[in-house]
Amino acid sequence: MQQYKRVKNYARGRSIALTDTSVEHTVSFKKFLVNLADVFLFVTQVFRNTFARGFEFREFLKQCFQIGNKSLGLISITGIIIGLVLTIQSRPVLVDFGAVNMLPSMVTISLIREMGPVITALICAGKIGSSMGAELGSMRVTEQIDAMEVSSTNPIKFLVVPRVLACTLMIPLLTLYADALGIFGGWLAANIKGDISAVLFLTQAFRDVEFIDLIPAVIKSFFFGMVIALVGCYKGYHASAGTESVGVAANTAVVMASLLVIFVDLIAVQITDLL
Amino acid sequence: MKKETPNTESVVAIRNLKKGFGPKEVLKDVSLDLKKQENLVVLGKSGTGKSVLIKCIVRLLRADAGEISVFGEEINGLDKPALDDIRKRIGFLFQSAALYDSMTVRENLEFPLRRIRKGLSEQEIDQKVHDALENVGLVEAIDKMPSELSGGMRKRIGLARTIIVDPEIILYDEPTTGLDPVTSNEISILINEIQQKYKASSIIITHDMECVRTVADRIIMLKEGAVYKEGSFKEFQGGDDDYINSFFKPQNTELNKN
Numbered sequence: 001m002q003q004y005k006r007v008k009n010y011a012r013g014r015s016i017a018l019t020d021t022s023v024e025h026t027v028s029f030k031k032f033l034v035n036l037a038d039v040f041l042f043v044t045q046v047f048r049n050t051f052a053r054g055f056e057f058r059e060f061l062k063q064c065f066q067i068g069n070k071s072l073g074l075i076s077i078t079g080i081i082i083g084l085v086l087t088i089q090s091r092p093v094l095v096d097f098g099a100v101n102m103l104p105s106m107v108t109i110s111l112i113r114e115m116g117p118v119i120t121a122l123i124c125a126g127k128i129g130s131s132m133g134a135e136l137g138s139m140r141v142t143e144q145i146d147a148m149e150v151s152s153t154n155p156i157k158f159l160v161v162p163r164v165l166a167c168t169l170m171i172p173l174l175t176l177y178a179d180a181l182g183i184f185g186g187w188l189a190a191n192i193k194g195d196i197s198a199v200l201f202l203t204q205a206f207r208d209v210e211f212i213d214l215i216p217a218v219i220k221s222f223f224f225g226m227v228i229a230l231v232g233c234y235k236g237y238h239a240s241a242g243t244e245s246v247g248v249a250a251n252t253a254v255v256m257a258s259l260l261v262i263f264v265d266l267i268a269v270q271i272t273d274l275l
Numbered sequence: 276m277k278k279e280t281p282n283t284e285s286v287v288a289i290r291n292l293k294k295g296f297g298p299k300e301v302l303k304d305v306s307l308d309l310k311k312q313e314n315l316v317v318l319g320k321s322g323t324g325k326s327v328l329i330k331c332i333v334r335l336l337r338a339d340a341g342e343i344s345v346f347g348e349e350i351n352g353l354d355k356p357a358l359d360d361i362r363k364r365i366g367f368l369f370q371s372a373a374l375y376d377s378m379t380v381r382e383n384l385e386f387p388l389r390r391i392r393k394g395l396s397e398q399e400i401d402q403k404v405h406d407a408l409e410n411v412g413l414v415e416a417i418d419k420m421p422s423e424l425s426g427g428m429r430k431r432i433g434l435a436r437t438i439i440v441d442p443e444i445i446l447y448d449e450p451t452t453g454l455d456p457v458t459s460n461e462i463s464i465l466i467n468e469i470q471q472k473y474k475a476s477s478i479i480i481t482h483d484m485e486c487v488r489t490v491a492d493r494i495i496m497l498k499e500g501a502v503y504k505e506g507s508f509k510e511f512q513g514g515d516d517d518y519i520n521s522f523f524k525p526q527n528t529e530l531n532k533n
Contacts, residue, residue, distance in 0.1 A: 087419040138376070146335050147373035149438075152359040 021185050042234050046164055048222065049157045056162050063166035067128055072173055078123055079178035081114055083185025091193060100194070104205035107186040109213060117181040118265055120222035124171055125257035129232040132163055133253030136236025137246040145237070157227070160237065164229040171225030174219050220268035224261050231257040284311045285344075286444055286476045288330060292341035294327055301327050303500035305341075309444070309476050314466070314490045315499070318522060319497035325480040326370070328497075329446040332478070333365055334358060363391045366475075370449045372433030373420040381417050384408070384436050391440045407435040410472075411465060427458035434462070438469055440479045443489030445469065447479040451486045463489035484522065498520075 009028050011018040018026070086107050094100050136159060139145050148155045187201045235253040239245040287309035294302040295465050301324035309315050329369050330336040332343055334350050343350045345361055353361065384404045387394065395403070408414045411431040411516045421429060430450060437445060450466065451459035463486040470477060470490075479490055487494065487508065494511055496519065504511070504519060512523050 037518055056355070135377075140369050140374075143369045143373040146330075147367070147369055149335060150333055150362055150367045151385075151390055152362050153390050238316075 033199065038238070039234060042237070043230060045156050046160055046230065046233075049154065049161050050158065051170070056158050059158060060162040060166055063162045064170055065165050067124075067163075068170040068173060070125060071127060071170075072177070074123060075120060075174050075178050076181055078119060079181030080088070080185035080188070082119055082178070083111065083182035083187075084189045086110055086115065086182070086231060087186040087189035089194070091190075101204060103190060104186065104196075104201045105208040106248045108183055108205040108209055111179050111182040111186070112209060112213050112217055113146060114265075116182055117175045117224065118129065118220045120175045120178045121221065121228065121261045121265075122258055124167075124174065124225075125228050125261055126254050128145075129253040129257035130229050130250040132229060132232030132252040133235040133239075134246055136160075136233055136248035137239035138243075139244055140239045141243060142240060144178065155179060155237075163233055164226060167229035168222055168225040171228065172221035175217070175221040201212060216268065216272040220264065223264050223268070227260045227264055228257045231260060285309060286311050286346060287330075287380065288342075288344040289328075289480070290342040290344075291427060292331060292343065293339045294324065294331055294336060295339055300374050301500055302331075302338075305497070305500070306444055307500055307502060307505075309478055310493075311476050312469055312470065312474050314477045314479060314492045316485065316487050316491040316494045317497060318480060318494055318504075321482075323497040324500055325497060326448050329367070329448060329478055329480060332446060333362055335365060336528070362479050363440065364443045366437035366440065366445040368433050368437045368445065368447045368450055370452060372421075372429040374424075374429055374432055374436070375486070376421055378417050378421075379417075380408070380413075380421070380424075380432055381431065383421070384439050387436060387440050407432075407439040408432075410438065410469070411435045427462070430458075430462060431465070434465060434469070438473060438475075441473060442475060445477040447481070449480055449482070451481060451483045454504055456485070459483055459486060462486070462487070466490045482522075 004023060007023050007030075011023070047191070086101065090106060091100065091103060093190055094103050094106070095248060097211055136145070139159070145155045145159070160224070183202070183205060187196070188207070190196050191202060232253040235249040239249040282454060285308040287307075288524060290303050290306050292305040293300070300309075301322075305324075305328060307315070307317075313503060317327050317328065327336060331338045332350065337350060346364065347360060348357070350358070350361065374380075375386065378386065381404055384407055388400055388403060392403075405414065408417060411434050413431050413435070414429060414473070416428060416432065421432070424432065432486070434450070445467065451462050454462065463483075466477065466479065466486075467490055469475060477490075479486070481487060491508050492503070493507060495505045496511070498518060504516075511519055514520065
């Protein structure tokens with residue numbers, strides 16, 4: 001309301017005729033710019049502290065365990081099911097074209113290039129993004145972050161940097177793990193309708209796969225991990241007072257992280273296409 | 276326990292402090308001094324900016340105007356390393372105790388110790404953790420998680436975490452709020468013991484008049500963002516000011532059942 005009045009007075013002072021709707025748009029645009037600057041400052045602080053002295057290695061290892069090890073079950077189930085579904089859905093079309101021997105390599109390339117990284121990142125955006133948003137949000141609300149600052153500990157260095165680095169490292173590893181299980185799921189599905197040995201399936205699968213398929217996928221997984229952790233930590237770290245804000249932080253962290261994963265994927269695909 | 280007379284040297288000096296949030300001006304003009312080894316109680320209704328005041332002292336919040344001098348250093352003009360040096364000499368007990376949920380009691384106590392008192396051996400750290408817990412009477416809770424503790428125990432552990440680094444100034448944000456009278460009294464006695472044992476100067480924010488009676492060397496009352504009255508417990512009692520009496524006299528006498 002105060003901002004609304006300020007914009008209106010500013011316009012009046014310079015004889016600019018603004019309707020109420022224009023004033024509201026100006027206020028929300030200003031808020032958007034302030035938020036953007038806030039995000040920029042946060043990311044700058046994270047990067048500056050990443051390379052500063054006194055890295056919290058124990059906390060980093062703890063986060064690697066939390067993010068990597070504790071996501072294995074979820075990623076295993078997802079990976080196998082994606083492989084199964086891809087194979088079961090592609091098979092009839094390939095049979096129609098008499099190209100059923102292309103099935104393993106087609107499934108593998110789809111998994112490595114796109115399905116593995118994106119599905120893993122989206123699952124992790126839900127699991128890890130929300131947990132970071134909620135955890136840091138509740139730490140903010142219950143003054144634990146303030147207590148850290150008073151103890152002469154930089155909360156960005158202790159809480160945010162290890163989470164961002166661990167997520168950036170763990171998402172590519174989880175992606176590779178999901179790819180492997182997806183290929184296994186593909187082999188299982190291929191055996192439902194046909195009969196193919198694991199060795200033959202793998203030989204056919206990797207016949208057409210090259211390093212150029214794998215490397216961009218791994219690189220974009222790094223960025224997916226970084227984006228998920230940065231969004232989760234930012235939303236939690238900037239939660240306002242009150243328990244409601246913890247829920248809001250967790251929720252917006254998931255939504256924003258998922259959207260950004262898709263957005264980063266779009267950019268990555270465009271760049272890979274140029275190579 | 277016989278209290279020592281506070282020193283006249285100021286460890287915290289605040290002059291014309293102003294702090295607002297958006298259109299709301301919480302602190303309009305606050306000036307106060309905290310003397311060495313003194314227990315200064317800040318009283319006032321909710322929303323008068325008492326917590327904001329002590330958060331400004333450790334610069335968890337930045338003042339809009341005015342001067343805050345801690346150990347002779349103007350806190351608002353300090354860079355990060357200098358601010359950290361000052362913060363290492365100050366203990367802060369948060370209203371919610373602010374124990375780290377993901378750490379055990381031992382890890383909670385070790386956290387500030389490892390960061391502020393660098394260079395201590397593992398044996399010394401163990402000893403200090405044990406001593407701090409013994410001071411608050413909760414040695415048996417050493418391996419518990421904060422979620423396993425009651426409200427009073429959390430406050431005590433919070434207090435142990437505050438005193439473990441031997442602070443020269445302790446800021447208490449409503450140390451007895453939400454506790455039963457027996458536990459409140461124990462915490463108040465503990466505050467006095469800590470003052471005597473560690474020779475610390477303290478600012479205590481509270482609404483609990485029993486706590487005020489037990490711990491206060493001097494009281495400052497805030498009203499509408501400014502200092503309303505300053506004096507000892509005796510000076511506050513028995514006057515004819517309705518606002519002050521609303522704190523010091525029993526309320527709702529006509530509604531009392533007995």
